[in-house]
Amino acid sequence: MNTGARITVIGGGSSYTPELVDGILNHYEEMPVEQITLVDISDGAEKMRIVAELSRRMIEQRGRKITLDTTLDRRAALKDRDFVCNQFRVGGLKARARDESIPMRYGAIGQETVGAGGFAKALRTIPVVLEIARDLEELGSKAWLLNFTNPASMVTQALLNHSNIRAIGLCNVPINMQMAIAQAFGVQVDEVGMDFFGLNHLSFARHIYIKGRDVTREVLHATTDAHQTLANIPAKEWGDDLLQAIQMLPNSYLRYYWFGDETYRQQTADLDAGKGTRAIRVMAIEAELFKTYQNPELKEKPPELQKRGGAYYSEVAVSVMSAIYANRPREMVVNIRNGHALPELAIDAAVEVSALIDGRGARPLYSGLMPNAVRGLIQQVKAFEDLTVEAAVTGDRDIALAALINNPLVPSTDVAAKILRDILRENSGYLPQFELEG
Amino acid sequence: MNTGARITVIGGGSSYTPELVDGILNHYEEMPVEQITLVDISDGAEKMRIVAELSRRMIEQRGRKITLDTTLDRRAALKDRDFVCNQFRVGGLKARARDESIPMRYGAIGQETVGAGGFAKALRTIPVVLEIARDLEELGSKAWLLNFTNPASMVTQALLNHSNIRAIGLCNVPINMQMAIAQAFGVQVDEVGMDFFGLNHLSFARHIYIKGRDVTREVLHATTDAHQTLANIPAKEWGDDLLQAIQMLPNSYLRYYWFGDETYRQQTADLDAGKGTRAIRVMAIEAELFKTYQNPELKEKPPELQKRGGAYYSEVAVSVMSAIYANRPREMVVNIRNGHALPELAIDAAVEVSALIDGRGARPLYSGLMPNAVRGLIQQVKAFEDLTVEAAVTGDRDIALAALINNPLVPSTDVAAKILRDILRENSGYLPQFELEG
Amino acid sequence: MNTGARITVIGGGSSYTPELVDGILNHYEEMPVEQITLVDISDGAEKMRIVAELSRRMIEQRGRKITLDTTLDRRAALKDRDFVCNQFRVGGLKARARDESIPMRYGAIGQETVGAGGFAKALRTIPVVLEIARDLEELGSKAWLLNFTNPASMVTQALLNHSNIRAIGLCNVPINMQMAIAQAFGVQVDEVGMDFFGLNHLSFARHIYIKGRDVTREVLHATTDAHQTLANIPAKEWGDDLLQAIQMLPNSYLRYYWFGDETYRQQTADLDAGKGTRAIRVMAIEAELFKTYQNPELKEKPPELQKRGGAYYSEVAVSVMSAIYANRPREMVVNIRNGHALPELAIDAAVEVSALIDGRGARPLYSGLMPNAVRGLIQQVKAFEDLTVEAAVTGDRDIALAALINNPLVPSTDVAAKILRDILRENSGYLPQFELEG
């Protein structure tokens, strides 16, 4: 008989892993863990070795009996698991740098999860995620796949459309919004309620509650301080006019849709100033982090990890795992099958909504028509996502072009065609589903 | 007892009126007409006098007994009518010139029916159309209001949301597409069938039939010649890649959404070359036309009218009127209440779809899910339209800003705010519903 | 090249065939016909010979060049057809007699198209219809299957669920309602409009129009005479209270649902009086008819055919065929895929609604929420139909029981179980899909 949960982490060599291990240790009482298996590809073996050693020191320091092992054999690591966490990155930070820079050649925003960059990342990532799903299906696994790999919305959509496994897509932005509100009101985070809906990186807190009392107006009007500042996206205030027009608290990624001009100008300025794209800056942070990780005296998550972005990532992951494992109901924002939560999107759409997590998985708690002010944008981006998933699975260039034409961050059909050409050419090693152009 | 239909034309002084009278004369056997009343505002009285005289000569030349009278008393002209045709323009061509130029100040496309220009025209037009509807309601009228006044989609939407009168929105683009296909295949126009759906100026022929046979592939692949060229929008081919990705024949206005960059560059080049906006060019054509109209020897629609745009405008108007009047079923593309024709739009949305017209009015013939490749764009623009109608009725600046933020042809929130400021300021004489800014 | 339509009639030996041939001759100008092929099973060969000879005399009398041939090879007769008409009856009138009598053993209504009798007929008929569909699919046929075989709703549903062929379900009740209204108002039948919706034998004219004018109130309140009396179902007035409560003109079959008690008492009284069920009476009529048909001097449809029921059957069939064949739009009531016509039923439900028939097939013209007063009954019966189709295809007894429990004419679960047992036992020769009970 198991003495605790068995967890596999794909992309185990990521600098995030110590954060995840720290979270597991913090919630050990609620969810005892028997085994953590890190998986990575051979290029990541050395990094995986480093994080594995740090992780073992962390476990020992806290006096827990958790086996932490590593492997390059992904399929083997999927057997007999309760949870599989995806946190890998196909093509690494170099691919991210391309995702961020190709669109900018043609005047479009360069970002790794939205716009044409998110499109490129989806094309590379979805086939790999579906291979993992295929393995789990063939193994008859009952594991829950918790996916953090971006673009989380399209990855979850691909899993809904093309697999039968149990999957939940996760993101740390909603919990950061909740944390910021808790801090602003001086309450515990679980005393903050949010009616949350939308798509990953395109979502909104429609109503906000403190201990069951609706405080939405206060949040929108008084406390602009309540808006979170996340490390990995440019900080910017929404402005009173916009919040007045929208009447909801937006996910910080909305700036790409609403302030595209300015964001693009800033990105261009950063590039011109020699700062490089975000990927370039992250590479430097990572190099530092791995140096730190190798210090044999380090036995806990180092404070420098904060700079990496992804704050409270482990909080989200471990909260979901323990709610399922212990059948302990908990309201969280996750990416799951719509059903009828948002009736203006398809039943099978992957959406980001408030949900009840317990032993039966995740059930949407949100239900309602979307406000006019954001409905159209959400529907437009979901059409883009549907087309992108189809293109990623079929390798059909026509559908890929249709996808990009539908992305609000791609200015025109001509630009879409050029960006598509460059993406396919420069990612060819990762896109076997697309035939090479003659 | 009536000896024929009684028709009122609001905006009767328009240069289009002889086209409409010509159409009525051509279909007289199918729909006898007893009376045509032209209505205009005092500023248009002289033009109305000119077109009324030409129209009377045309009627006499064809040997019909139709009373044609003119008035400035709009409400009086709405009594005891079978049909009321809207073809007026609030603010005239000068307002159109502003609609076309304000957005261009901030890098956005300037067009009178789509984008920020269409938004401005909607704000001016909707209150006037709703006054007409109010008059018809108070008169207990059973007249059909046939609306050609642009933006036809939002005007129809406003009538659906805020009146109980019987209204149908009309546009000449679909019939031009049908005509072009008929010509390309060498058949009669009523032998061409189209499964047509979308919004006005954002619509698609999904399947095309000749005598009941599906010829969509032939139209899309072989006969690029089949695409119509309309006088009032820049000609441009779609390109094989795009048609391949979309798999439908698009309304020519799609170029504003799909080739915005290029269209904007061309508009800018025209301006720089001193050509002015389209409104400026139309003013010159109109001046010429009215000179021609005054020739007492002219007893028929002059060929120069073609240049004005609006080809087959009268064909659409008279076909709808006669199908209703004679209870003679006819399939046409019109703007009406969605019902469940397009289940991914709201039941009360105004949509442009194939419909059966007969004595009972217009019933949608289309039903189906929209293709991913265009669904999102249609939903996004419909959200813009809903917000614009709400702003036009309430005069709420927040909603007006939310509308512009949702328009795909407005690049960012900052630009939206600037355009909105200029529109409200420069149209203030026509926008009593909005309070003046402090 | 064809010189006219090619039509196959399955169940060609039916006494109805001369009616159909008469209709074809009446509409020959609109739809020239080249060939009519009658198909039947060997048991029906003699009857088929008789109707074929009469039919040929009728054709010759009218001076038309139509080849009329007969065959027992059904699949061969499906090749190169424009239309295939189903009018066969699996098990003949003997099976019908069982359908009518088994339910009455347990206190339930005995009728061949509704209630437990319709259920039994569906189990026998659906597998045969699906064999025909399979043949048409394998032949790559583009023929339209026009199905008159009852229960028409469930047969159409089975074709929608389990085949890809082009099928339309037909019934003569709606045209009889339209005819009766035309007569009552002294107008032509095509001047009567009906907003018609529901399921076959459970349908309603919600609004009725004469030349485009709504006359529903007049029909419901003044002219009880306007209600049709069909030969094959017991005549009965609805009563003012009921029409007041329903506010629509019901299909005459509604009496089984609304006046079940009385109908059952009358059926029992008929049986006790030695009249037998309707099947027994029809057998006698048929015997007479076939005697008449054999008279070599008879060269037209004999008046006695009226007694058989099915008035205007050929009018419906030929109107649909000629509208499709000549691409001539015509509004008719047919059984087709719902789409979104009735949003409270499933998209794939077979429904009976007003539709536009032309060369592209049948497109629903009705759209709207169903009135509370009948919505529930329609939904309940559709659930019964869905379960029955599933039982007919799978031979699953549990689903068959669930179907009967859901039929409003079956009083309880105990009765359902007994009726099911008897139906399966006494129809075993026609129900190979069901395993014999141990």
Next chain:
Amino acid sequence: MNTGARITVIGGGSSYTPELVDGILNHYEEMPVEQITLVDISDGAEKMRIVAELSRRMIEQRGRKITLDTTLDRRAALKDRDFVCNQFRVGGLKARARDESIPMRYGAIGQETVGAGGFAKALRTIPVVLEIARDLEELGSKAWLLNFTNPASMVTQALLNHSNIRAIGLCNVPINMQMAIAQAFGVQVDEVGMDFFGLNHLSFARHIYIKGRDVTREVLHATTDAHQTLANIPAKEWGDDLLQAIQMLPNSYLRYYWFGDETYRQQTADLDAGKGTRAIRVMAIEAELFKTYQNPELKEKPPELQKRGGAYYSEVAVSVMSAIYANRPREMVVNIRNGHALPELAIDAAVEVSALIDGRGARPLYSGLMPNAVRGLIQQVKAFEDLTVEAAVTGDRDIALAALINNPLVPSTDVAAKILRDILRENSGYLPQFELEG
């Protein structure tokens, strides 16, 4: 500042009150209570005095500081409340006796919550509940109305359609099902999960879970013992065939729909044997209970209360109240607005579904298409409920007749008309909304 919840109980003189008080005392730690106010009409004043005295003895015995007062001024008792519990009965047990007996005169089932009896009770009850709602609205109350008064489904529906107050409909059947399953599996009740859906007294546990594991098959196949036996409805096993066909655990009230024949025979036999209807038997039990209550030595809920029916009634009421009061999330089955939980019912339909209760109220957790085997019955009964609510509010006899025609337990239109006549005549004192018949 409040030191605990303030609760008003309408129908406070009911024999159930000590059960409710007991529940409040049992959950005092979770939800402290400051005041309980009992309200009744003057006819119930003596009974209210008796239960108030017993309740005060119970409170004192447990050493709590709760003020318990009584009043005949209902509106005054609605001020400043956290919760208002409806447990009153318009017309008392005498009216119930009529509800049970009128239908039986015409061969229909006599029951107070389903069939024609439930219809009659709805007509009497809905106007009174809407008066309470009106009072709460006028008082600007934020109280939650917890309604136990039957027919709970139609009462909740009326509140949804005709008020803006916060209301939740409650029933003790679902918790009894959950309790029975817990007992059968030897687990705690909160370790049993149910995917629950339908309408009140017409609902189903679709899936059943023990600690997150799906045990539906085990419940349906092995443990027929798991089915609950409720005191106030005849015990009866479903039978293997039926459970096989339905594949869900039904609410015990389904017997009225599925075994109507047998239930009717048993009701008739009871009447013939002089046992009277259930109302008559309850009157005797009540008389006994009130005798017991008056014993000044009695200081706790007496065991005889069990016989009264309504087991775990207080468990449901107090669980909902404390989850809301303490903002402590708890999954329960309640009657609330559908939203999109059951997409085959209207958005505004009152449905009985699994929901998450916390400080924000009740949010549906269920979402899915209903199985064919029960979908139709639920839709049919919901149509009956919609019509009944409309009749109760408008007093329209036509709609009342349409309602009864739609009830599956009313055999025919003729019977419906007779039952309606008797109900209106014999309840005239309680039905001011209906005009007296001439």
